[in-house]
Amino acid sequence: MVQARLSRILPTLSFFLISGFLGAAAASAQEQEGWSICNETSMIAELATGRQVNNDVVIEGWNRVRPGECRIVLQAPLRTGTPYFLYGRTSRAHRGGQQSWTGDYEFCVDGQGTFSVESPPDCAAMGLETRSFQAITIEDRTSWTTTLRETARWPQSNAQAAGIQRLLGDAGVESGSIDGYIGRRTRAAIRTFLSEQNLPSDATDEELIDYLEQIAIERSRNLGFTICNRTEERIWAAIGRRRGEGWESRGWWALASDTCExxxxxxxxxxxxxxxxxxxxxxxxxxxTGGVDRFCISHSQFAILGRETCEANFYEEAGFIETDVPEDGLLIYEFFDRDFEYVETEDEDQ
Structure with a gap:
């Protein structure tokens, strides 16, 4: 049941591959030869790449690519006819939970810092995490560009502005629409932010993105609901909570061993x-085990309002565990191996 959810939990960011260079979208990548990643989303992307070396696949990370930026992730010469691999995640600064660009090939990554590994057979035994990579076919030995886009599209030059708009909201500076166009009010908010943080008033847009990201990451540590997997296996988690006068259940979050979300x-x-x-x-x-509060769940990703008549609405019902009351708007819950028990399948019952 759990594994069946993997293909249904889709990222909200769409993943596109674009061959060669595409005008201004990849202009900054033309200065060097190699495999370039251009980020046309409004989010900071953190990328891990894979390449075949003899009989192994070497996975390396992380390459950070700002909105509107192109970055060389692998120098030329490139190989044609041999797949490369790419996994991407968004910065922890962004609200709404970390999103990812994924595929069908599982490799090991170090989720905490810079790494280079030769695809060990057991990720957990090496203190690593498993992530699903996209296979990339490169058709030019000199230069190749992969472009990341999201559902709301804008030109490469506007992606940087959209990224600044999103980060202003993430950092609690100013909340507004994300459309890739920064007006006078937003520029005034940026000037106030730089002044209050004792940052240079002439900061470039790239520096502004870096400043805002750090403020947003620090802010995220002090609010919200975080769940942590302290087991030795990957788990799929769901939450329930009050929404207005009613109730809501939501899932699934896939957490590798010893990770938090x-x-x-x-x-x-x-x-x-x-x-x-x-x-x-x-x-x-x-x-x-131990959950007595009943909420509705589904096999696929879900957000369900109400907790009554689950079966009548074609949902399943599960026992959820009640957490402590949040303190100062912050709550952390940890899952341990001792919290889980085996359940009999239908085949075992027969």
């Missing part, structure tokens, strides 16, 4: 929240 990125109300999780192991399926 911020599932709500705003101040929390002073009331208990609820959690549920499942895991697949070689011996079978495990579920979180």
């Amino acid at each position: 911020r599932v709500i990125d705003q101040d929390l109300i002073s009331a208990s929240h609820f959690v549920y999780a499942e895991m697949d192991t070689e011996e079978g399926r495990k579920v979180l």
